[in-house]
Amino acid sequence: MALDTETLNLLLDAVRRFVTDRLVPAEDALAHSGEIPDDIVAEMRDLGLFGLSIAPEYGGLGLTMEEEVRVVFELGQTSPAFRSLAGTNIGIGSQSIVLAGTDEQRSHYLPKLASGELIGSFALTEPDAGSDAISLRTTAVRDGDHYVLNGTKRFITNAPIAGLFSVMARTAPERKASSISCFLVDAGTPGVTLGKPDKKMGQAGALTCDVIFDNCRVPASALLGGEEGNGFRTAMRVLDKGRLHISALCVGIAERLIRDAVQYATQRKQFGQPISEFQLIQAMIADSQAELYAARCMVLDAARKRDRGENTTLEAACCKLYVTEMVGRVADRAVQIHGGAGYISEYAVERFYRDVRLFRIFEGTSQIQQLVIARETIKAYS
Ligand SMILES: Cc1cc2nc3c(=O)[nH]c(=O)nc-3n(C[C@H](O)[C@H](O)[C@H](O)COP(=O)(O)OP(=O)(O)OC[C@H]3O[C@@H](n4cnc5c(N)ncnc54)[C@H](O)[C@@H]3O)c2cc1C
Numbered sequence: 001m002a003l004d005t006e007t008l009n010l011l012l013d014a015v016r017r018f019v020t021d022r023l024v025p026a027e028d029a030l031a032h033s034g035e036i037p038d039d040i041v042a043e044m045r046d047l048g049l050f051g052l053s054i055a056p057e058y059g060g061l062g063l064t065m066e067e068e069v070r071v072v073f074e075l076g077q078t079s080p081a082f083r084s085l086a087g088t089n090i091g092i093g094s095q096s097i098v099l100a101g102t103d104e105q106r107s108h109y110l111p112k113l114a115s116g117e118l119i120g121s122f123a124l125t126e127p128d129a130g131s132d133a134i135s136l137r138t139t140a141v142r143d144g145d146h147y148v149l150n151g152t153k154r155f156i157t158n159a160p161i162a163g164l165f166s167v168m169a170r171t172a173p174e175r176k177a178s179s180i181s182c183f184l185v186d187a188g189t190p191g192v193t194l195g196k197p198d199k200k201m202g203q204a205g206a207l208t209c210d211v212i213f214d215n216c217r218v219p220a221s222a223l224l225g226g227e228e229g230n231g232f233r234t235a236m237r238v239l240d241k242g243r244l245h246i247s248a249l250c251v252g253i254a255e256r257l258i259r260d261a262v263q264y265a266t267q268r269k270q271f272g273q274p275i276s277e278f279q280l281i282q283a284m285i286a287d288s289q290a291e292l293y294a295a296r297c298m299v300l301d302a303a304r305k306r307d308r309g310e311n312t313t314l315e316a317a318c319c320k321l322y323v324t325e326m327v328g329r330v331a332d333r334a335v336q337i338h339g340g341a342g343y344i345s346e347y348a349v350e351r352f353y354r355d356v357r358l359f360r361i362f363e364g365t366s367q368i369q370q371l372v373i374a375r376e377t378i379k380a381y382s
Pocket of ligand 1: 121122123124125129130131132154155156157158200208358361362363364365366367368
């Protein structure tokens with residue numbers, strides 16, 4: 001159920017203040033240390049950020065999709081690594097359980113995910129199965145009251161700090177969706193090991209690594225929903241939601257970048273006047289602002305459709321494609337408006353330029369979004 005307007009505005013104000021007063025001043029330190037300080041994590045927990053999308057009966061805020069994207073528009077105004085810490089719990093690390101978990105699985109995991117006491121990770125990608133996720137090789141073989149998992153998952157967000165992995169594994173050999181099941185695997189289970197943290201282009205403080213399953217025995221009760229064959233379909237539903245969430249994040253970042261660029265342009269003088277008075281600079285600001293407006297409208301429209309219970313596979317892919325490409329263009333213009341300073345790490349735009357490159361790659365690359373959009377469009381009109 002939607003929040004009343006006053007409660008939603010209080011939440012949005014609280015998140016906005018937290019971002020401005022606590023996260024923005026901590027950006028540089030995070031970029032250097034790659035670590036989010038414990039007091040900030042505690043404040044994120046107190047604000048309910050880990051449980052935005054988890055129902056109140058499990059301790060979350062139970063936001064509608066529209067409310068969630070509006071909160072994420074605010075969270076986007078700072079380094080995306082802060083959002084990444086809570087991002088898997090809000091999205092890909094909890095939603096399999098929300099959508100398809102048994103009552104026991106929900107009451108066991110969701111309260112801990114909602115509070116941030118437990119970090120959840122989503123383990124689909126493998127060394128030889130990225131965009132072609134259905135060809136994944138990790139196996140789960142039934143052995144009495146257990147399953148035995150073997151395989152390697154790659155680039156798994158928050159894996160180094162995760163307590164729970166939602167692992168997509170093959171329970172049948174055929175290359176089809178119904179051959180893949182999802183298992184809820186606790187991080188301490190014997191047979192689970194982690195690779196070294198990946199060194200990434202950007203988003204310092206957002207952690208990824210390999211997760212290796214070597215004869216890892218889990219009880220049959222770890223099978224999501226208690227049924228084999230639902231893993232891939234559930235993962236795709238989880239990604240439909242995740243794509244809207246990432247799009248909302250990119251809207252927030254674009255707004256921040258435009259603000260930074262305008263502030264710089266009004267202060268920086270060349271040829272005796274602020275560069276913001278040059279029409280070629282104004283054209284970059286205008287293009288960015290127009291694209292941001294389009295992106296914000298798309299994301300809100302798709303979120304409202306989702307809240308009405310409509311299928312938003314097409315809309316989520318359109319948002320992910322357009323908005324992640326848009327924020328790349330906005331970041332590029334922000335660097336250009338800063339001139340040489342934009343290439344120097346003292347200025348936030350340099351960092352954001354690298355940070356946003358990821359969004360066109362994970363949770364389905366831009367090319368995969370194009371394939372989804374084309375498939376859904378051809379289906380609708382033929
Ligand atoms: C920082 C980071 C965090 C991540 N977090 C997670 C996570 O938490 N969980 C998880 O499971 N995964 C995660 N991933 C993995 C991510 O989802 C994959 O990297 C992504 O889906 C692309 O897969 P790939 O890297 O194997 O690229 P590939 O699939 O090898 O793609 C390489 C190129 O080929 C293109 N391509 C592939 N197939 C086609 C096609 N049919 N038509 C046209 N072009 C095509 C792609 O668009 C891309 O340009 C993460 C990745 C990164 C970098």
